Amino acid sequence: MLESIVSYGLAVGAVYALIGITYNVMFTASRVFSFTAGMLGMLGGVLGALFIDRMGMPAIVGLLLVLACGAVIGVITEIVAVRPVLRSIEQHLYVLSTLAFALLVAQFTAIEWGTDASPFPRLIPIDEGLLDQKFWIPMLACAATVLGLEFLYRRTLIGRAFLAIAEDSYAARALGLPEVRLRLASFALAGVIGALAGFAGGEMLLAFFGNQSILNFYGFVPVALGGMGNNRGAVVGGLLLGLFQQAANFLVGGIFASVAVFAVFIVVLLLRPEGFAGASGARRV
Amino acid sequence: MHLRWLEGRVTFLLLAIAAIGLPLLDDSYAGVIATRACIYWILIAGLNLVVGYAGQIAIGWVALLTLGAYTTAVLTAGTVTPEISPYLALVASAAIGAVSGVIVGLPALRLRTFYFAMTTLGFATIVTQIALAWKDVTGGGMGTPGPVFPWPFDPGWGFYYFCLILAALCTWMTANIAKSRFGRSLIAIRDAEVAAEASGVAKPALLMTVFVLSGALAGISGGLFASLQSYITPDAFNFDLSVLFFIAILIGGRGSILGPLLGTILLTVLPEIAAPLVAWSTFLYAALLLLIVLLIPGGIADMLDYRNRRPLQQHREIVPQPALLPGLLDRPDGGTLALSNVALAFGGVRAIDGLSLDFHSGEVHGLIGPNGSGKTTTLNVISGYYRPQAGEARLNGAVLPFGAPQKRAGFRIARTFQTPRLIGGASVLENVMLGGTIDGRGTFAESLLTLPRHRRDEHMLRERALQALTAVGLETLAGVRADRLQHSELRFMEIARALTLKPAFLMLDEPAAGLSAEEIRRLGALIKAISRAGTGVLLVEHHADLIFDICDRVTVLNLGKILAAGTPAEIRSHREVVSAYLGA
Numbered sequence: 001m002l003e004s005i006v007s008y009g010l011a012v013g014a015v016y017a018l019i020g021i022t023y024n025v026m027f028t029a030s031r032v033f034s035f036t037a038g039m040l041g042m043l044g045g046v047l048g049a050l051f052i053d054r055m056g057m058p059a060i061v062g063l064l065l066v067l068a069c070g071a072v073i074g075v076i077t078e079i080v081a082v083r084p085v086l087r088s089i090e091q092h093l094y095v096l097s098t099l100a101f102a103l104l105v106a107q108f109t110a111i112e113w114g115t116d117a118s119p120f121p122r123l124i125p126i127d128e129g130l131l132d133q134k135f136w137i138p139m140l141a142c143a144a145t146v147l148g149l150e151f152l153y154r155r156t157l158i159g160r161a162f163l164a165i166a167e168d169s170y171a172a173r174a175l176g177l178p179e180v181r182l183r184l185a186s187f188a189l190a191g192v193i194g195a196l197a198g199f200a201g202g203e204m205l206l207a208f209f210g211n212q213s214i215l216n217f218y219g220f221v222p223v224a225l226g227g228m229g230n231n232r233g234a235v236v237g238g239l240l241l242g243l244f245q246q247a248a249n250f251l252v253g254g255i256f257a258s259v260a261v262f263a264v265f266i267v268v269l270l271l272r273p274e275g276f277a278g279a280s281g282a283r284r285v
Numbered sequence: 286m287h288l289r290w291l292e293g294r295v296t297f298l299l300l301a302i303a304a305i306g307l308p309l310l311d312d313s314y315a316g317v318i319a320t321r322a323c324i325y326w327i328l329i330a331g332l333n334l335v336v337g338y339a340g341q342i343a344i345g346w347v348a349l350l351t352l353g354a355y356t357t358a359v360l361t362a363g364t365v366t367p368e369i370s371p372y373l374a375l376v377a378s379a380a381i382g383a384v385s386g387v388i389v390g391l392p393a394l395r396l397r398t399f400y401f402a403m404t405t406l407g408f409a410t411i412v413t414q415i416a417l418a419w420k421d422v423t424g425g426g427m428g429t430p431g432p433v434f435p436w437p438f439d440p441g442w443g444f445y446y447f448c449l450i451l452a453a454l455c456t457w458m459t460a461n462i463a464k465s466r467f468g469r470s471l472i473a474i475r476d477a478e479v480a481a482e483a484s485g486v487a488k489p490a491l492l493m494t495v496f497v498l499s500g501a502l503a504g505i506s507g508g509l510f511a512s513l514q515s516y517i518t519p520d521a522f523n524f525d526l527s528v529l530f531f532i533a534i535l536i537g538g539r540g541s542i543l544g545p546l547l548g549t550i551l552l553t554v555l556p557e558i559a560a561p562l563v564a565w566s567t568f569l570y571a572a573l574l575l576l577i578v579l580l581i582p583g584g585i586a587d588m589l590d591y592r593n594r595r596p597l598q599q600h601r602e603i604v605p606q607p608a609l610l611p612g613l614l615d616r617p618d619g620g621t622l623a624l625s626n627v628a629l630a631f632g633g634v635r636a637i638d639g640l641s642l643d644f645h646s647g648e649v650h651g652l653i654g655p656n657g658s659g660k661t662t663t664l665n666v667i668s669g670y671y672r673p674q675a676g677e678a679r680l681n682g683a684v685l686p687f688g689a690p691q692k693r694a695g696f697r698i699a700r701t702f703q704t705p706r707l708i709g710g711a712s713v714l715e716n717v718m719l720g721g722t723i724d725g726r727g728t729f730a731e732s733l734l735t736l737p738r739h740r741r742d743e744h745m746l747r748e749r750a751l752q753a754l755t756a757v758g759l760e761t762l763a764g765v766r767a768d769r770l771q772h773s774e775l776r777f778m779e780i781a782r783a784l785t786l787k788p789a790f791l792m793l794d795e796p797a798a799g800l801s802a803e804e805i806r807r808l809g810a811l812i813k814a815i816s817r818a819g820t821g822v823l824l825v826e827h828h829a830d831l832i833f834d835i836c837d838r839v840t841v842l843n844l845g846k847i848l849a850a851g852t853p854a855e856i857r858s859h860r861e862v863v864s865a866y867l868g869a
Binding site (some may be wrong): 033080081084085088092093095096097099100101103104107108111213214216217220221224253254255258259261262265266269270273 | 342344391392395396397398399400402403404406407408409410411414415418419524528535564565567568570571572574575578579582
C-alpha cells in the first residue's frame with residue numbers, strides 16, 4: 001500500500017506541479033493569474049488520446065503535435081483574453097476573461113470529444129518494470145521542465161529578459177525589451193508546459209474534459225502555498241499535495257481527502273496569503 | 286415626487302404584473318421556466334450583493350445551491366433523519382447555506398480577487414465530489430428524489446407562486462440594502478476600498494453579513510430547485526449553473542438590482558427559445574461572458590441609465606458657501622492631536638525620523654516640504670494606514686492607537702487623498718453620504734426591511750450630505766454619477782465627503798493640485814472657514830501661496846524631520862527654508 005501511495009502520489013503531484021508552473025510562467029510575464037492552466041492540462045490528455053489512439057499517430061509525433069497545440073492555445077489566450085484586459089483600468093477583469101476563454105475551450109471539447117472519460121494510450125511499448133510508466137513519465141516530465149526552466153531563466157538571454165519583464169515591466173520596456181513579444185512567448189511556453197502536464201499524466205487522469213476544473217484547483221494549491229511565481233515552491237507543494245491526497249484517499253477515503261485539501265488550502269492562505277515562500281508587499285495609499 | 290417614485294419602479298411593476306398573470310396563459314411548460322427563473326433569481330439576488338455590489342468574484346456559488354438542494358431533499362425524504370416537513374427543511378437549507386456562505390466568504394477578507402475566485406471554485410469542486418462519494422446520504426451518482434411541497438404550494442402553479450413570492454421578497458430586500466448605507470459601503474469596498482476604510486466602513490463585519498444573507502438565499506434556492514427538478518443527481522449541479530449565475534449579474538451590470546433581474550430572465554428563457562442550441566448553451570454563455578468583459582463592462586444597467594447620458598452643463602463653476610459650515614460641522618470647541626517622537630522607516634529609508642507635532646482644532650496647520658520629506662507619510666500615520674516603529678499619537682490626551690484606518694472615523698478624523706478616491710459608479714450624493722456611515726444607527730436587518738430607524742438614518746445622512754455638498758458648492762451635481770465629474774469637482778467632492786463625518790480633524794492631502802487659480806482661491810476660503818467652524822485642518826500642499834494665505838501655523842519637513850515651525854510670516858523669512866525649499 002505504501003508503495004502505491006508513494007508512486008501514485010508523486011506522479012499526480014508531478015502533474016499538479018507542472019500545472020502550477022504553468023500558472024507561474026503566465027504570471028511572471030503578465031502579472032495575470034490565468035484560469036487557462038487547468039484547461040491546458042485537460043487538452044494535453046484529450047489531444048494526446050485523439051492523435052495517438054483515434055488517429056493512430058506514433059507517440060512521439062502525438063507528443064510534438066500536442067505541445068504545438070498547447071503553444072497555439074497559449075498564444076490565443078494572450079491575444080484574446082489577456083492583452084485587451086491589461087489595457088483597461090479595471091484590473092481584475094482578467095479573472096473573468098481568462099475564465100471565459102477556458103470555459104469556451106472546455107465546452108468545445110465537451111461537445112466535440114464527449115463528456116465521458118476516454119482511455120489514454122500507453123506511450124512506450126514495454127512491459128512493466130520496477131515502476132510503471134504511467135507513474136514515472138509525469139515525474140520525468142516534471143523534472144525535465146524544472147531543469148529546462150532553470151536553464152532558460154538563469155543561462156539564456158531571453159530567459160533573463162523574461163525575468164526583467166516580471167520584475168518591472170516599465171523599466172524593462174524603457175530598456176527596449178519587446179514586452180508584448182516576450183509576453184506572447186511566455187504564454188506559448190506556458191501552453192507547452194500545461195499540455196505536457198496533461199499528456200504525461202494522461203494514463204492516470206484519462207482523456208476527460210472534466211479534468212480542467214480539477215487541475216485548475218489542485219494545480220493552483222501548490223502555487224498558492226509556495227508563493228506566486230516561485231517554481232521550486234510549486235514543485236515541492238505539488239508533490240506534497242499529491243502524496244497527502246493519496247495517503248488520505250487510501251487511509252480515510254476520498255471525501256475526507258478532498259475536504260482536508262480544501263481546509264489546508266484555506267487555512268494556509270488565511271494565515272499566509274503570500275504563501276510560505278513569498279513576501280508581502282507594502283501598501284500604497 | 287410621486288412620478289419620480291414611479292419612474293424607478295415601473296419596470297419592476299410591469300414584471301410583477303406579467304408574473305402574476307402568467308397562469309392565465311395556461312401553459313404549464315411556461316410555468317416551469319418561470320418557476321426556474323424565480324428560483325435562480327432568489328440565489329442571484331443574494332449573489333448580486335456579493336458580486337455586483339461588493340465586487341467579490343465569487344464564481345462557485347453553485348456549491349451553495351447544491352448544499353441547499355441536498356439538505357432539503359434528504360431531510361424531507363427521511364432516509365437519514367426523521368422525516369420533516371419540506372417547509373422546515375427549507376429553513377434548515379437556509380441555515381446550512383448561511384454557514385457555508387461564511388466558510389466560502391471568509392477568505393475574501395484577506396485574499397485578492399483571483400485567490401478568492403479560486404477558493405470558491407475549489408469549494409464547488411469539492412461539494413460535487415462529496416455529493417458523488419457520500420452515497421449513504423446523497424445517493425451518489427444515482428441521486429435522490431426532490432421534496433414535494435404540500436398544499437398550498439403544491440407542484441404546479443401553487444409552487445410557482447411560492448417561488449414568485451420569495452423572489453419578489455428577495456428583490457425588495459436586496460433593493461433596500463442597495464439603497465442603504467450598507468449598499469453604499471459595499472460599492473465603496475468594490476470601487477475605492479481606501480475611501481471606505483477612511484469613512485469607517487467595517488469591511489469584515491459587513492462582508493460576512495452579506496455572505497450570510499447570500500448563502501441563506503442560495504440554500505433556499507437550492508431547496509426549491511430540488512423540488513422543481515423532482516429528482517436530483519450531482520450532474521444537475523454542474524459548473525454551467527455557476528457560470529449562468531455569474532453572467533446574469535455581469536450582463537445586468539454591477540451595482541444594479543433591475544439589470545441582473547433582467548439578465549436572469551434572459552438567460553433562463555433564451556435556451557428555451559433557441560432549442561437546437563441547448564448543447565451549446567454553456568459555450569455561448571462563456572462567449573457572452575468574454576464579450577461582456579471586453580466590450581460592455583457596464584451591462585444592461587448602463588444602457589438603462591439614460592439619466593446619466595444627458596449631457597452636463599459645459600462651463601460649471603464651484604461656488605462654495607462657507608456660511609453653512611458652522612451649522613453642518615457643529616463642533617464643540619477645543620481639541621488637540623499630538624504626535625510625539627514618531628519614527629517610521631521603510632527598509633533603510635527613514636520616512637519620518639522622530640517627529641513631534643501638535644495640531645489644534647480651529648486652526649489650519651500647513652505641512653510643507655520637498656518631495657520625500659514625509660508629509661504624506663505623516664498623514665498616513667495619523668489616519669492609520671502606516672504603523673510607525675516608535676512614538677505615539679494622542680487625541681485630546683488619550684492614546685490614539687496606530688494602524689486600523691477603519692477606526693479613524695470613530696475618532697472624527699477625516700481625510701482626502703492625493704488622487705481623489707471616488708466611487709465611480711455611485712452618484713455624487715451617495716459618494717458624500719458614505720462619509721457619514723458611522724453615524725447610522727440602524728442594523729443590517731433593519732435596512733433589509735426598511736424599518737423606521739433605517740429610514741431615519743437615511744434621511745439624516747441625505748440631509749447632512751446635501752448640506753455638505755451645498756457648502757462646497759456642488760449641490761447641482763448631487764444626482765450625477767461621480768465618474769462624470771471633472772478633476773477639480775472631485776477634489777471638492779472628497780472634501781464634502783470628509784465634512785459629512787463632522788470631523789474634529791480634517792487632513793487634506795494636496796487639495797489644490799490640478800485646480801485653477803480661481804478655484805484655489807475659493808478652496809482657500811473654504812478651508813479657512815472649515816477651521817473657523819471648529820475643525821482642526823492639517824494641510825499638505827505644494828502651493829506656497831495658498832499655505833501662507835490661510836495657515837495659522839506652518840511646519841516645514843525635510844528628510845522626515847522638522848526643519849522649521851512657526852507662523853507663515855516666520856517661515857517666509859526663515860533662512861534655511863527659503864534656501865532649501867522656497868527659493869529666493
